Structure formats: structure tokens, C-alpha cells
Amino acid sequence: MSGRVQEMLEMLHAMISEAWGLPLGAEKCVIERDKALDILDEIRAQFPTEVAEAKRLVDARAEFIGNAKREAEAIRRAAEDRARQLIDEQEVLRIANERSNEMVSSAEKNSNELRRVANEYVDDAMKRTEEALASALDEIRQSRMKFRSASRGADASPQTHNAPDEGEISANMNDIDIDV
Numbered sequence: 229m230s231g232r233v234q235e236m237l238e239m240l241h242a243m244i245s246e247a248w249g250l251p252l253g254a255e256k257c258v259i260e261r262d263k264a265l266d267i268l269d270e271i272r273a274q275f276p277t278e279v280a281e282a283k284r285l286v287d288a289r290a291e292f293i294g295n296a297k298r299e300a301e302a303i304r305r306a307a308e309d310r311a312r313q314l315i316d317e318q319e320v321l322r323i324a325n326e327r328s329n330e331m332v333s334s335a336e337k338n339s340n341e342l343r344r345v346a347n348e349y350v351d352d353a354m355k356r357t358e359e360a361l362a363s364a365l366d367e368i369r370q371s372r373m374k375f376r377s378a379s380r381g382a383d384a385s386p387q388t389h390n391a392p393d394e395g396e397i398s399a400n401m402n403d404i405d406i407d408v
Contacts, residue, residue: 233274240267 243264247257 233271233278236267236271236274240264240271243267 243259244257247259250256250258
């Protein structure tokens, strides 16, 4: 309320409290009717302005509270959305880490298996090569021994002339058995 209405109410209160009481009615008093009615009329004239101002303040307060509630709700929703987003990001990160670990583990297993298979293949190929070389070496030794035997036999036979003819060379060559 404005200061003027407050002042008039205080004047009315003072008028009533200072009024003369009636002899047989302790709660009743005598006041100047015109003066009291003038004060009440002035209060009544001021009252719609005061009520309108009070209503405006109440409406402004209600609007402010409504805006604050809407803003608080928007902040709460944004916080919930952000929290869900962070949770989703953490879940995605957790899943990605799990997949990454699974892929690394699988790659290591595959690598170890490939290494094992490659080692077995190389060992088998080297074994076959060694066996083939050993067999070829045995054949070469046998051929060399046959060649030496044939060569010694040719040296022991009497020679009537210095150069062997083509028939002797081809006969000696038939005796040599070379398997390659």
C-alpha cells in the first residue's frame, strides 16, 4: 500500500482509539462521523489504485516464478539430456574398448596360428628338400662309384693304340648308369 493510505488508516485508528467510550458499553465509543467517513472515502478512492498496484505486483511475481520454473525445467532437461549423452558416450566407449580388445586378441591368436602353420610348412619343406638332397647325393655317390669302377676297368685293359674309337667310347658309356 502507498504511504497515503497507510497514513489515513493510522489516522482512523488513532481517532477510534482516542474516542470517548459510552458509559454502559465498554467496547463502544463516540467518534466524529463526518471526519471518519471522509477518511474512509479517501481510503476507498486510493484503494483501487493500491489494489491494482498490488495485483500488478502479484501478477509480475507469478510471471517471474513461472519463468523461473520454466527455466529451471529447461536446465533440468538439459542436464538430464547431457547426462544421458555422457552415459551413451561412455557405453559406446566401453563397447569400442571391448571390441578393440577382442580384435587384438583375435589378431594375436590368428598371428600365432599363422606363425605355427608357417613354421610347420617351412620345416616340412626343408625336410623334403633335405630328403631329396640326401637321395640325390646318394645317387651321385653311386654314379661316381660306378664311374670310378668303369674308369679303372678301362685303364686295366690293354691298349693297342692311343686313341679309343667311337665304338669303345659308346660301349664304356653304356656301362655307366647315371640316374639324375
